[in-house]
Amino acid sequence: MLIKFSLKKSYEKVKFLTVLQFFFVLIAFLSEAILTHSILNFSFMLQFFLLLVIFNFYYRALTNLYYSFWNISVILIVYYMISLSRNFLVLDNPLVSLLYFFSIIFLLFAVYIISSPLYYPRFSWWEYDFRYRADIKCSIVLEGKEVFGRLSDLRRGAACLELFSHLSVGQLIQINSEVMNQNFTLFAEVRSKREPIIGRSFIYGIKFVNHDLEQKQRLKFLSHYWRETKKIKTKNKFAIGQ
Secondary structure: OOOOOOOOOHHHHHHHHHHHHHHHHHHHHHHHHHHOOOOOOHHHHHHHHHHHHHHHHHHHHHHOOOOHHHHHHHHHHHHHHHHHHHHHHHOOOHHHHHHHHHHHHHHHHHHHHHOOOOOOOOOOOOOOOHHHOOOEEEEEEEOOEEEEEEEEEEEOOEEEEEEOOOOOOOOEEEEEEEEOOEEEEEEEEEEEEEOOOOOOOEEEEEEEOOOOHHHHHHHHHHHHHHHHHHHHHHHHHHHHHO
């Protein structure tokens, strides 16, 4: 089946870079086996099989936005760096090393894009005590009713919205919040959705669509406020623990 990629969307860019990464690694792996005359060895067959299995799990983790994506990313980076060093310093295969080098670049670039709150928000599943969470209380109007939620992980023009109500991916929403006796109104688009665990809210990745200068300044202020509040609450939590 032909795979089509729309490079206009960040998520599709990551998928494209991941497939490109796999392609370069497989070419490098096969080239190394051919140059070392080990392509028919049992060791080669076993490593090749394990590589395909890992790639399969990796792509599934990315597709379903599982947090295991990060663990496998670390494993792959270590493997690529070892393979690069072995081919460059020991086997004297600079071209094969170059393929692994490009694979590392593709992986790091993809990891940077996907680390946005749109896909992998930074929040603590285990933190139930809201005294130590830097969430910003907010509300949205949904079907004529005001629904309350919380904003967290405000980074890179995006955020994590925790809400007990259902929203659709692609839906445009208006977010209202009051911080330091100031009312803020921001507009955003829902880009991703995570099903909640028992007793917890839905986790939405939202992208702010603020085009005028005033909206951008409001978002900048809220992002700064969230970062500073997070630092203070984290410091207070450990101070109490001591």
